Amino acid sequence: IMAVFPPSPQVVGKHGGIFEAYYMQADPLGTGSIGALDAANFLKRSKLSDAILSQVWDMSDPMGKGYLEKTGFFVALKLISLAQSKQEMSVASLIVETPPPDLGPVEAVDPSAQIAHIANIPWDITLSEKSKYDKVFDSLQ
Numbered sequence: 001i002m003a004v005f006p007p008s009p010q011v012v013g014k015h016g017g018i019f020e021a022y023y024m025q026a027d028p029l030g031t032g033s034i035g036a037l038d039a040a041n042f043l044k045r046s047k048l049s050d051a052i053l054s055q056v057w058d059m060s061d062p063m064g065k066g067y068l069e070k071t072g073f074f075v076a077l078k079l080i081s082l083a084q085s086k087q088e089m090s091v092a093s094l095i096v097e098t099p100p101p102d103l104g105p106v107e108a109v110d111p112s113a114q115i116a117h118i119a120n121i122p123w124d125i126t127l128s129e130k131s132k133y134d135k136v137f138d139s140l141q
Contacts, residue, residue, distance in 0.1 A: 006095050008071055011078045015100040017108030019074050022101070024109065026073060033067045039076070045103040046080045055089060056080060077101045 005011065012019040026034050026042045034042070036057075043053050060068055060076035068076060079089045081101035087093060 005075050008074050010095045011074050013097050018100040019077055021106045021109045033069050035067045039068050048083055052083050
């Protein structure tokens with residue numbers, strides 16, 4: 001069963017750039033997932049109690065996978081911003097507009113910059129290459 005979280009844009013609200021920037025700090029190699037230990041160390045930067053962070057983890061990783069993908073990480077950040085602004089941490093609250101989470105210095109990135117973040121992967125092709133191959137593909141009908 002997939003955990004049912006609201007779509008990421010609803011979770012991040014107008015703070016997408018900050019969520020994205022924290023994700024890039026937590027997953028600098030762009031692996032697509034953040035292990036329990038790395039995530040725990042990162043989330044401790046919120047200065048919230050271990051009891052609250054434990055709840056954050058359980059709600060962000062409801063399937064008990066032991067790691068967070070971007071969606072789960074965004075949920076964790078949103079739960080932290082709810083806790084930091086003294087609001088209830090619940091799945092229903094994930095779409096409530098909150099101040100951005102505070103996990104230390106961060107520079108908001110343009111959410112579309114996540115493409116640049118993974119552009120150095122060797123199998124990635126450039127847009128011009130893609131359009132060239134699209135033409136070839138289309139010509140083959």
